[in-house]
Amino acid sequence: MRATVLAHFVPPLDPDAPEARRWVVDELAKPEYRAAEPTLFDLAAQAVRDWIASLFSGATGLPVPALALVAVLVVAGLVGLGLLVFGLPRLRRRAPSPVPLFDDGDVRDASALRRAAERAAASGDWRLAVEERFRALVRSLVEREVVRVHPGTTAHGMARAASAPFPAYGPALEHAADSFDGVRYLGHDGDAGTYAEIAALDVGLEATRPLEETATARAVGADA
Structure with missing residues (x-):
């Protein structure tokens, strides 16, 4: 069964x-x-x-x-x-981080520094106006890859480095560095005339093409 x-x-x-x-x-x-x-x-x-x-x-x-x-x-x-x-592949280039100017952590771009200088000048704070406009000048040269700043860079070191691609502006760059050191380290008050000189220098450098043989960014060290 x-x-x-x-x-x-x-x-x-x-x-x-x-x-x-x-x-x-x-x-x-x-x-x-x-x-x-x-x-x-x-x-x-x-x-x-x-x-x-x-x-x-x-x-x-x-x-x-x-x-x-x-x-x-x-x-x-x-x-x-x-x-x-x-579609075409896109290569992502990472923008380099901005380098602080003069060992104080300032990483603002040239446009921001120029606006700060203009505000200080409008309020009659010529010491700050001179300092900010010189910073704007330096940052503009760095952004254009005409010079490179490093820890320990001095105002005069920058001026000497920038004088190579802009020889016609050498004396004005040295004078502007003197003015920056005066208001920043020596307690000078600055004035409208000094600010106008640095502003005109900034505008002139912005409109001038660096010499071809020295167009490659020059490194600026503490002893430059």
Whole structure:
């Protein structure tokens, strides 16, 4: 009796055609078979490989240079297609961090320093106006990569370095450095005339192209 019951649940070993198809469909529907199916990317890559292979099929009579040319054209076409679809790659250049001027942590750009100088001049604070405008002059030269400042850079070191690409402004740069040292370190009050001189020097340097042979940024050290 027990053998009869077990035999009732044993699947037939010789199914008919519809039953066999159903077994195959059920088996292929299992997750492990679905995961093994090729993706759309796999199918596209295979299609490209087949297409390239078809270009060379039956081409044994072509000389090697001709085959190489065909291969180059195919690769160039694929690269061009990729650029059309995805665009040109963008190289991200990280802007260098601004270097503080004169060891006091000031990293403002030239425009900000000029605005600060103009506000100080408008309020009659000539000491601050002279100092800020000289800083603006130096920062402008650094931003233009005419000079490079380092820890320990002095006002006169900057003036000497900037005099090489701007020889006509050498004396004015030295005088401006004297004025900066006077208001910053010697307690001078500054005045409207000194501020106007440094402002005119800043404008003149901004409008002047440095000499070609000295256009490369010159490093300015503590003893420069």
